Amino acid sequence: MSISVLASLYGHPVSSLFGVSLAIAKEGELTIGTIDDIQKLHIRSIPLGEHARYICHQEHSRTFAICSLKNQSPAEESEMHFIRLLDDQTFEFISTYPLDTFEYGCSILRCSFSDDSNVYYCVGTAYVLPKENEATNGRILVFIMKDGKLQLIMKKETKGAVYSLNAFNGKLLAAINQKIQLYSGKFLTMTYTLVLKTTLTSSQLGRIVKVVWLTGGMDGGNGSLIGIFILE
Numbered sequence: 001m002s003i004s005v006l007a008s009l010y011g012h013p014v015s016s017l018f019g020v021s022l023a024i025a026k027e028g029e030l031t032i033g034t035i036d037d038i039q040k041l042h043i044r045s046i047p048l049g050e051h052a053r054y055i056c057h058q059e060h061s062r063t064f065a066i067c068s069l070k071n072q073s074p075a076e077e078s079e080m081h082f083i084r085l086l087d088d089q090t091f092e093f094i095s096t097y098p099l100d101t102f103e104y105g106c107s108i109l110r111c112s113f114s115d116d117s118n119v120y121y122c123v124g125t126a127y128v129l130p131k132e133n134e135a136t137n138g139r140i141l142v143f144i145m146k147d148g149k150l151q152l153i154m155k156k157e158t159k160g161a162v163y164s165l166n167a168f169n170g171k172l173l174a175a176i177n178q179k180i181q182l183y184s185g186k187f188l189t190m191t192y193t194l195v196l197k198t199t200l201t202s203s204q205l206g207r208i209v210k211v212v213w214l215t216g217g218m219d220g221g222n223g224s225l226i227g228i229f230i231l232e
Contacts, residue, residue: 046091050082056108058119061145062088065121067105081105083123083143085150095150097143104128106138107165113185114170120144120153120185122172124162135161140174142185154185154193 024031050070057064064086069079081104085095099105107124121143126135138161142154160177167173172183186193 048084053105054108056110056121057088058110058121058145060119063094063145064088064091065108065110065123065143065150067108067123069104083108083121083141083150085145094148095145097141097150097152099125100127102127102129103139106161106163109165109167109172111165111167111172112170113172116185118144121150122165124158124165124174124176126161126163128161134177136177138162138176140165140172140183156183156193 021032024033048066048068050068052066052068054067055064056066066084066086067081068084069081072078072080081099083097083099083105084093086092087094103125104127105123106126109122110119111122112119123141123143124138125141126138128135136159138158140154140156140158140162141152143150144153145151158174158176158181160179162174162176164175165172168182170184172185174181174183
């Protein structure tokens with residue numbers, strides 16, 4: 001049994017009725033499958049020498065992008081945070097983008113924008129300052145892979161941590177502290193920019209701690225926002 005992760009809306013282990021199995025639900029379909037004893041899951045561990053927090057795969061460039069952190073030395077408590085690009089066959093680092101001091105990678109996504117055939121890596125960040133209980137500033141960074149390297153082509157400062165990103169109808173959805181914002185990508189005067197289209201605030205949605213959403217038409221296709229689940 002093969003499963004398309006992008007096409008699946010929800011997965012959950014099932015044991016009470018069907019033994020050890022996995023249920024995969026998507027629009028108009030429920031699939032329940034088991035793994036034969038012969039078909040073992042092969043896991044390969046790749047030593048990075050640092051902590052990988054989030055990962056995203058881009059098929060057309062055959063790369064992985066990760067948000068990672070690394071202690072500057074074993075004796076120091078300070079951390080450095082990076083966006084790393086890896087070859088998906090050799091898992092070698094091929095490009096690195098260092099984040100600012102106190103800037104943490106919080107989310108990462110591949111997506112395309114309307115009327116644009118390019119595929120981008122989008123990263124959401126937060127500035128985690130020692131005296132702040134919750135981040136009040138962050139950034140959305142949009143990268144393209146060019147000549148085998150990560151190239152930053154768009155950046156947008158945000159009033160809070162960008163906890164989650166998702167592609168939606170050729171635009172970019174971002175969960176930023178107590179807001180959900182929708183951005184479009186535009187090419188203006190030889191530069192790319194992110195344009196804010198819509199904002200939903202906590203007064204409309206309630207207190208947001210973490211947003212998990214399901215969308216149809218991912219990566220720029222036709223679709224609609226199926227649901228927003230707010231965990232309080």
